[in-house]
Amino acid sequence: MAARRQKDIWTYVLIAAWVLLLALLVWPLSTVLLASVRDNATGDLTGGNYWTIFTTPQYLRAIGNTLWVGAAGMAGAVFLGVTLAFLVTRFHMRGKAFIQTLSVIALVSPSFIGAYAWIVLFGANGSVRQGLRAIGISIPPIYGAAGVIMVFALKLFPHVFLITSTAFASVNRSLEEAAENLGVSPWKRFFLITLPLILPAISTAALLTFVLSIADFGTPRLIGRNLEVLATEAFTLYSSEVGGNPGMASAISVVLIVLSMIVVLIQRRMVRKDIFAGNLLKPPIPIVPKGWKKVVVYGVSYGIALIGAIPAIVVVIFSFRNTRGPVFQPGFGFGSYDKVIHGITDPIINTLWFSTASVVSIVIAGTLIGYLIARRQSTVTGALDGILMVPYVVPGVVMGIAFIASFNQGPLPITGTALIIILAVFVRRLPYTARSVATALRQTSTRLEEAAVSLGYSPGQAFLKVVVPIILPGILAGGMMSFVTAMNELSSSLVLYVGSTITMPVKIYLSVMDGEYGTASALATILLTITALFVYAAFRLSGKKQSVLL
Structure with missing residues (x-):
């Protein structure tokens, strides 16, 4: 009976994982593929x-x-x-x-x-x-x-x-x-x-x-x-x-x-x-x-x-140099930071909010998908592992265009909202946590989990009370690196943002294009500082400097 429940539980998780990736990865990219072979005027299929x-x-x-x-x-x-x-x-x-x-x-x-x-x-x-x-x-x-x-x-x-x-x-x-x-x-x-x-x-x-x-x-x-x-x-x-x-x-x-x-x-x-x-x-x-x-x-x-x-x-x-427009002036000061603190706080708040929301979702979904890949090996989970390679090779600009094409209208018209940026970051950075968890699980024996089930734990209880504590460093390390890369996401956000959803990377990019180098330096320093803190945390949690990054 326990074996049946275990199979049923992870079957539902597997179905949910496929629905998630089909909705947020396969469908948007197929929309781009379909748009590439359609005539803009008539909608007919063409290779033009x-x-x-x-x-x-x-x-x-x-x-x-x-x-x-x-x-x-x-x-x-x-x-x-x-x-x-x-x-x-x-x-x-x-x-x-x-x-x-x-x-x-x-x-x-x-x-x-x-x-x-x-x-x-x-x-x-x-x-x-x-x-x-x-x-x-x-x-x-x-x-x-x-x-x-x-x-x-x-x-x-x-x-x-x-x-x-x-x-x-x-x-x-x-x-x-x-x-x-x-x-x-x-x-x-x-x-x-x-x-x-x-x-x-x-x-x-x-x-x-x-x-x-x-x-x-x-x-x-x-x-x-x-x-x-x-x-x-x-x-x-x-x-x-x-x-x-x-x-x-x-x-x-x-x-x-x-x-x-x-x-x-x-x-x-x-x-x-x-x-x-x-x-x-x-x-x-x-x-x-x-x-x-x-x-x-x-x-x-x-x-x-x-x-x-x-x-x-x-x-x-x-970031501490005095500036006048695009020209740096002699001397140092906090003018650029003062300008950021008193006039450009929205990108900082948005970046932290979007990154946190996306990474919380990434940690939950990535942990479950990583478990499926490592512990429930089959043709279907192997295909799931293979599809997780796609976000690595799809450029952010392409993902942004795909999301615009898919969610600009229809059942989920979320273009111009914070949700579309969060979902784009989620699907692009999901592989970090999923693969980190899968790697940690492959290095962990199944005996403790099997023993917990044999003692009367349900598969869900065994997963939460036995497996998760064992692989917690891998989960947190993957989540930290997902957070770091989410905060630094530019290309997809540049396509998806509107005035109210601008992020730090987008603001830095626009400041450079406008010649506001002091503002760009201050924002970039804040972004680098936050990034460095989370990378340090990821190193401490992973125990291996290379495992988190590769």
């Missing part, structure tokens, strides 16, 4: 929108630019991340925790804040450009493809660093020692032995950074200027032609999703999860660098970590 995309030079350039800056940003991130991971894991140095902290700061800082910080330094009126100009040195502003690629590389290298650090630390040193005994030089050992062993980790990290690059909206929009990519083209078509040409915006969105899905499929085929099995029996021993090697190791390691953290540092410093 895709024909326009692949025959118009403007859109072909956008596709080319998307692939180019994504690939170049990926290459830069891989070079910086692998270099830093190798130095940190293979050499004994002081301050490794500090380097990891700086890297995590770069990781959790919103990409558009990084773009804004580099504008403050190297933009048309950037402080570094002005300083160099004063001594007769002229350099071009950061705007354009080169600037976008640089920001991508510096923003995304921590992903590569965290993933490949584990791989470097897991290589069996017996293989490297055998090559050394055969007279193989250190460089050859690295390329012939070490690199092939960690290649799956590098490829995983590389493809992840590529997906994140091509889905990024804020960086190309702020720094790219005349550089159009698919994400900015979709937003431009949507924002300038609402109700006039949704088909083209939808078609470009579908192209962007397809590119992301292709990359994810490549990633899943390349990854071999058992590549490091058994290697921890004889892990590498860090070398103590001496002489010029010590200078290089410390200089390169701290240099990469500090450059990655520059945006966050610059934002905090410049």
